Structure formats: structure tokens, C-alpha cells
Amino acid sequence: MAIFGETCGCRGCVPPLSLRTGLHWKSDMLEFTIDHRWRLTVLSSIFSLVMLVCNATSSLADEATVVAIVDCTVFDPVAEVLVPHQTIVIRGSLIESVGESDPSSQFPTDAVVIDGRGKFALPGLIDAHVHLVHVSDFARVTGDELLPLFLAAGVTSVRSTGDEIVAATLVARFAERHPESSPRVFTCSPLLDADPPIHRDIGRAVTDPEEVPALLDDLQKWNVTTLKIYARTQRDVGRAIIEEGHRRGLMVTAHLGAYSAQEAVADGIDCLEHIWSVFNDVIPEDVAKEPGYRGRLEFDTPLCEALLEDLAERKTFVDPTLTVFRNMILLPDVPEVYDHPDNQLAPQRLRDFWPLYLAKTGCPQGGELEDRQREFAKFQELTGRLYRAGVPLLVGTDSPEPQVTPGFSLHQELELLVESGVPVAAALRAATLNNATVLQQEEHLGTLAPGKLADIVLLTANPLEEIRNTRKIELVIRDGIITRPEDVLKLAPSD
Numbered sequence: 001m002a003i004f005g006e007t008c009g010c011r012g013c014v015p016p017l018s019l020r021t022g023l024h025w026k027s028d029m030l031e032f033t034i035d036h037r038w039r040l041t042v043l044s045s046i047f048s049l050v051m052l053v054c055n056a057t058s059s060l061a062d063e064a065t066v067v068a069i070v071d072c073t074v075f076d077p078v079a080e081v082l083v084p085h086q087t088i089v090i091r092g093s094l095i096e097s098v099g100e101s102d103p104s105s106q107f108p109t110d111a112v113v114i115d116g117r118g119k120f121a122l123p124g125l126i127d128a129h130v131h132l133v134h135v136s137d138f139a140r141v142t143g144d145e146l147l148p149l150f151l152a153a154g155v156t157s158v159r160s161t162g163d164e165i166v167a168a169t170l171v172a173r174f175a176e177r178h179p180e181s182s183p184r185v186f187t188c189s190p191l192l193d194a195d196p197p198i199h200r201d202i203g204r205a206v207t208d209p210e211e212v213p214a215l216l217d218d219l220q221k222w223n224v225t226t227l228k229i230y231a232r233t234q235r236d237v238g239r240a241i242i243e244e245g246h247r248r249g250l251m252v253t254a255h256l257g258a259y260s261a262q263e264a265v266a267d268g269i270d271c272l273e274h275i276w277s278v279f280n281d282v283i284p285e286d287v288a289k290e291p292g293y294r295g296r297l298e299f300d301t302p303l304c305e306a307l308l309e310d311l312a313e314r315k316t317f318v319d320p321t322l323t324v325f326r327n328m329i330l331l332p333d334v335p336e337v338y339d340h341p342d343n344q345l346a347p348q349r350l351r352d353f354w355p356l357y358l359a360k361t362g363c364p365q366g367g368e369l370e371d372r373q374r375e376f377a378k379f380q381e382l383t384g385r386l387y388r389a390g391v392p393l394l395v396g397t398d399s400p401e402p403q404v405t406p407g408f409s410l411h412q413e414l415e416l417l418v419e420s421g422v423p424v425a426a427a428l429r430a431a432t433l434n435n436a437t438v439l440q441q442e443e444h445l446g447t448l449a450p451g452k453l454a455d456i457v458l459l460t461a462n463p464l465e466e467i468r469n470t471r472k473i474e475l476v477i478r479d480g481i482i483t484r485p486e487d488v489l490k491l492a493p494s495d
């Protein structure tokens, strides 16, 4: 019996890894012999992985590998409670059992046994709003370079919300071949927008509802899970995307603009991205003429109450992405944002690009600092109201937009949700079960239960006592593969 973290007992590291992941060193290395920098990255990656495998002992072995996390406290996102004295048994990539700890339990002699006393197990976190091509493409960072940052932060799956489809598919394939360093990637359509699309690098013009079936025929060949309507889409096209998408079993989300929230909700949209997609449609016409109205908007109005009621009744998910509004749009010039320690973890090329992109996109937006702070407080107030009205929330970040570091920004988003009045347990449910639900993966992800994929974040402190404790990560397990955040971080480039 190997005790994780206490013994090495390495038994020929590379062959078990190859077996476990279907990864072949030779062909994988060929992918990266493009230039000297890449060769160095690969060599250091291999070194780190060998170290990782030595640390993780048999965790990277075949499907017969058993891992037991003994006597930990498990977070149950359905009941939103912690359940103490639980033992989680993992076989291969799946959770075999979760139940009350029994001191007489016997595990196979080669099982990896992790002492869970004083530890807290969360289902793997999911970021519901990322881009693995957009923004990083301008900064000359490839999406695969960002993947270790997510995993090191406990994010074991991500939902792409609009990217160039060929490049995004390549990143998703890379992630599938590298579960030891990457979250699972679920792809999305490009941004379905008017002509010309706002973002020409990742947008696609759709101007006629009749075009929609052929467009979806094409997108389904790429295995997208989500369709995303963008800001200039008109209602007739938006409705056609929702109806045709639903006929094909796809989820439809939107960053709204021309198509109002009231219309999109009535037409059956599944999710709304960004608090803007609600906020901008609860502003009475006469109020919009007043200077500084955004920071003084009242929500006790029939317009706002009616929309919140509709969202709650139809169970339309809202993904506020507060982090990007604070860190990029409204308050990028505030020291607690631009000096945030999370920023230091992003590759230097991305950090160098962020100020250029802020300038190019005219951020900060919204006038004087005080006005911007008031507006952000209103975004948080509306988020709290959405929660209290019974609207299901998602947790997404819009990483890697400026100062929104992949993976670690999900913890910032959790902190901002809690500050907005969302109870800690509800925020954690949103980042796990709700996010798994919009990926239509609730059978496989989102809770710790038998038969589900073994995606687990093991914390050393109680997250319900303090949301920042979600950052105190000892181990991240994806697909049954055990990693330590500090080892995975070494796989992300600093340059």
C-alpha cells in the first residue's frame, strides 16, 4: 500500500503514463520541435512530469489503479453541505464509492491511500466562460500554454464561450491527450453575430434565419456543446439559433445587445453571459438620459422585477463574469486589480499584452473612478438579487481577458459572488453542479458520486468558513490522475 506524499516507490514512470493516457512520447515530442523555445518547454515538461509521476506513484497506472482518500470531508453541491468522515475510492478514472469512513476497510496492496483527515474534497471546479484562442492569439500565446494554469487552480473542466473553431478544437484535443496538465475542454461555436461581426477573429456573420440549419450542420461536425449568440444578432436570427440548437440537443447562450434579455428569455435561451446581459435591459428609457445613471440604477422597478421573475421561472442560467468587469472593463487601474498576485502567474507575453489591449478596447470605461466603482457595486447588487430571486447562477471568468488570469481568476469570481450576497455553498454549487449542468455533463461531473469521473480538488481548509480557502489546494485530481498544483504550475511558461 502506497501512502501518497510519503513514499516514492516509482515503478518505471513513463510506460504507465503512456498506457494511462494513450500518450506517446515520441509523437508528442514531434509536435513541439518547431523552435528552440518549444524544445526547452517540452524537456522541462517531461522532467516535471517524471517528477510528478515519481510523486504520484501508481496514480498514473492503468484502469485497475485504486486511490482511496480516507476520512475526508466532502462537499455535496446538491444539499449545499459538508459531509464529514467520508472515504472516496477511485478506480482508474472513475469514482467507485463515496461513503462513511470505516477503519476496517481494506484496499488493494498497491492502492494509493491519501490521508483525508482535516481535508475537504470538492468536485473539480469548472470555469463556465473562457477563451482559449481569442486574446491569447493577439498576445502570441497558444491556448495549450494556458491549460496548466487552470488545472493548478483546481479547474478540471472549462467551457469555451466562443473561439475560432479549428484552433479551439486543436487545444481541446491537446487537453484530452494531457489530462496530467490540462482541464477538460468543451468547445463552443464562434460568436454568431451580425455582418460584419464585432470580433472578426472569432465571430461569424449570420443574417438570415434560413442559414441556421446549414450553419449548425457544419458546427456539429466540430462537436461543439454550446452555441453562442453575440451582441449584434437580431431577434429573428437569435430565435432560429435557439430553436434549431434545441432540436439538435445543443445549449444556447448569449452575450446580448440588439436582442433583448426579455426577448431571448421568452424565446427559450438557456444561459446569459455577463451581468450586462441582464443589467442593460432593466434600464428604463427615461433613466438612461441621466448622467451617471448606471451607478445609481434602482432595481425595485416593475421592469427589473418582471425580468428576474421570468429568469427564475424558466430557470435561465446567468453567468455574471464579475471578474472581467472589475479587472478589465471598469477598474483595471486600481492597484488591488493590477497588482493582484494572480496576475504574476500568467505568461509574460500575456501580461505585456494586457495594457495594450486595455488601451485598444478603451478600458477603463464609465468615466471617473467613483462612477465606475458605483457601477461595479450595482453589478454586484444585481447579482445578489438574481440569486435571491431563484435565478440559477454560473461561475465564469472570461479569462484570459486583461488581468483575468486563467484558473486563478475563478477563485476571484467566487470571492466576488460571495461579496455580492451569494452564500458560499451556493457559489460552490454554481462552480461545480450548475456549470456541469450547462455542459450537459451532470451524469459525469459536478458532484462526487459513484460512477462519476474522478475530478476532485482536495483542500487543506474549510471552504464554507472562508471562500478564499478554495485556494488552499493540496491535490488536484482529474480523471483519477493525481497532481500537485506546484508541479502543474511548472508546466506553464513564465515567458
Ligand SMILES: [Zn+2]
Pocket (backbone or CB within 6 Å): 129, 130, 131, 161, 398
Ligand atoms: Zn467572453
